[in-house]
Amino acid sequence: MNASPHPPAADALSISSVTVRFQGLAAISDCTLSLAPREIVGLVGPNGAGKTTLVNVLTGFQKPTEGSLHIEGRDALGWSPAKVRGAGVARTFQAGRLFGNLSVLENAQVSAIASGLGKRAARVRAEAILEEVGLSQAHDQQAASLPYTDQRRLDIARALCSQPKFMLLDEPAAGMSDSECEDLMAIIRSLPERYGCGVLLIEHNMHVVMSLSDRLHVLDGGRTIITGLPEEVSRHEAFLKAYLGEEIAA
Numbered sequence: 001m002n003a004s005p006h007p008p009a010a011d012a013l014s015i016s017s018v019t020v021r022f023q024g025l026a027a028i029s030d031c032t033l034s035l036a037p038r039e040i041v042g043l044v045g046p047n048g049a050g051k052t053t054l055v056n057v058l059t060g061f062q063k064p065t066e067g068s069l070h071i072e073g074r075d076a077l078g079w080s081p082a083k084v085r086g087a088g089v090a091r092t093f094q095a096g097r098l099f100g101n102l103s104v105l106e107n108a109q110v111s112a113i114a115s116g117l118g119k120r121a122a123r124v125r126a127e128a129i130l131e132e133v134g135l136s137q138a139h140d141q142q143a144a145s146l147p148y149t150d151q152r153r154l155d156i157a158r159a160l161c162s163q164p165k166f167m168l169l170d171e172p173a174a175g176m177s178d179s180e181c182e183d184l185m186a187i188i189r190s191l192p193e194r195y196g197c198g199v200l201l202i203e204h205n206m207h208v209v210m211s212l213s214d215r216l217h218v219l220d221g222g223r224t225i226i227t228g229l230p231e232e233v234s235r236h237e238a239f240l241k242a243y244l245g246e247e248i249a250a
């Protein structure tokens with residue numbers, strides 16, 4: 001196992017020298033990444049680059065073949081997804097995992113209760129967050145009947161209801177129109193200041209990720225090829241090469 005040259009930051013979510021192999025093939029190779037509170041890090045790369053696998057490692061869904069995972073300085077390698085969630089790491093999913101038969105309010109409330117709030121406090125929190133993401137008019141609507149983009153908002157609201165320290169958003173803008181993207185970007189931009197959490201943003205829409213991210217982490221073929229400020233990374237030859245042939249939203 002590779003040793004980390006630096007001790008893990010006491011306030012960050014971090015992985016160090018992580019490799020994940022599936023049947024001998026490396027989906028992630030020797031990857032090191034850290035997410036501090038109140039920062040937005042964009043995780044980008046072409047299809048199959050290993051972004052979801054990396055998020056699975058950060059959330060306890062995938063145990064790495066090699067490397068380490070730390071949450072606020074605590075060794076979290078081998079923790080269950082539930083334990084990682086309990087430590088303040090929330091995620092949204094590409095496909096969304098709502099309780100389709102429950103109402104919008106119930107979906108948000110369940111998440112707040114699961115994070116340890118009592119029923120009444122959970123309702124107060126759920127109502128406040130639904131208002132902030134623009135879903136207060138839809139409280140009583142069945143989650144499954146919401147338009148797709150509202151389901152994505154509800155997914156974010158649910159993650160927020162668990163009072164996370166770190167939010168991992170998996171392609172939140174997928175399938176959204178330009179104006180829906182702008183609304184979503186305002187929500188994501190507010191997360192560090194409003195909720196004090198760090199955000200890892202996986203996103204194919206380059207306008208969204210370039211506009212929102214403090215830093216970018218670029219993966220290709222499971223390896224980190226560049227990290228840095230968005231304006232630096234976007235000029236980097238390796239970044240342009242990784243995206244050659246990819247559809248990049250202007």
Ligand SMILES: Nc1ncnc2c1ncn2[C@@H]1O[C@H](COP(=O)(O)OP(=O)(O)OP(=O)(O)O)[C@@H](O)[C@H]1O
Nearest residue numbers: 022023026027045046047048049050051052053054
């Ligand atoms: N459970 C698994 N078993 C075997 N191979 C897997 C598994 N999960 C992912 N892979 C492989 O690992 C590589 C990285 O996949 P991953 O889904 O992490 O990429 P990604 O960057 O999230 O892609 P996309 O942008 O298309 O979602 C791919 O080659 C994929 O086929």
